[in-house]
Amino acid sequence: MRIVITGGAGFIGSNLARTLSEHPEITQIRVIDNLSTGSKENLLGLDVHFIEGDIQDAALLDQAFHGADAIVHLAALPSVPRSVKDPLASHHANATGTLQVLEAARRAGNLHVIAASSSSVYGANPRLLKHEDLTTAPMSPYAVTKLATEAYLGAYHHSYGLPVLPFRFFNVYGPGQRADHPYAAVIPKWISATLTGQPVTVHGDGTQARDFTYVGTACRVLKDALLRRVVEPRPVNLAFGTRLALLDLIPAIEAATGFRARREHIATRVGDVLHSQADGTRLRALFPTAEPVPIREGLMATVDWLGTSIAGAHRQRVH
Incomplete structure (x- = not known):
């Protein structure tokens, strides 16, 4: 094929x-x-x-x-x-x-x-x-x-x-997703910021939710x-209906990295959707064996990949 x-x-x-x-x-x-x-x-x-x-x-x-x-x-x-x-x-x-x-x-x-x-x-x-x-x-x-x-x-x-x-x-994420450009997605951007001691920038109040895959x-x-x-x-x-608020993503990233994130709230972005959560009924009908990777497992794999290119920063450990 x-x-x-x-x-x-x-x-x-x-x-x-x-x-x-x-x-x-x-x-x-x-x-x-x-x-x-x-x-x-x-x-x-x-x-x-x-x-x-x-x-x-x-x-x-x-x-x-x-x-x-x-x-x-x-x-x-x-x-x-x-x-x-x-x-x-x-x-x-x-x-x-x-x-x-x-x-x-x-x-x-x-x-x-x-x-x-x-x-x-x-x-x-x-x-x-x-x-x-x-x-x-x-x-x-x-x-x-x-x-x-x-x-x-x-x-x-x-x-x-x-x-x-x-x-x-x-909101697909995982190893190979770059964090070093102006339009980086939220997960690699926040992981990179957390690992390097930079502030995690939250657009709006952070209650907006995403269905990360x-x-x-x-x-x-x-x-x-x-x-x-x-x-x-x-x-x-x-997607599988695994909705997660951005404010809840931050402690998940802290747990995966072992470092504390510094939060900084900035203005809401033009065109941003407030909440996103999939109904996976049609997907499961077509692909009955498909199963999502839990967010913790996916974040750990992403941190492992990003961490290989990030070193030498001063970090504050989560206690």
Whole structure:
């Protein structure tokens, strides 16, 4: 089985490449990445065919998709704040980029396409739990681009018979997620700050909650979807309803690191969703054996990975 991963040098993509490389049915892994947010270092030691380029290059996609069996489309410009700052860049990379991938998949013989959407599409809809049939209410340009991504997958399934599966990711975290850039996700950012004695910056009062999903769990579901060729044109939440308030995340990080976090509250970010918690009913129907990694276990693995690149800081031990 030959798999193409767009955005495969990024956080989730490189973890997926590692997961797939351990399975004997996967005979070839091709990675497309323009390295705007990913890094070739993430793929060190993996037997992958790396293609440097952009998903908006139709000829490059045709070359990469030739002879493939399935595509996992993860390439995107992530981050809500980034999209607020530059909405056109997010639209071109995420919405137009997805359209290019789907067209190339169609030209290659209607390949199976699994793609990443986001829980951010629920936006201002206050209802918990978030089930996939809720009205979407995007609060940021990024959320709009992800809604376009999953809508295009559904449209190509119904218009052209393309076998598709759009996943709504919920706050994926774990080893390989960088903390050293302006749009870093909350878990690596806070772990890094705690390990180095820097303040943990909390946007707003910290009562906002997230449904954190360990990257290994997400990759195992993606692998299962590929091997069983799971097709579902409706979006599927890839999360398990494990809601955690950010204020409760801080002591969990302190326990995982062994160091005390210094808190600093700052202004609420534009486009931030207040509460996020998945209804996993559809996920469990399609993937009945999928089980989440507990937050404590996931944080420990993330701390171990981040800690290898963080040293020499003065830290205050939790007593």
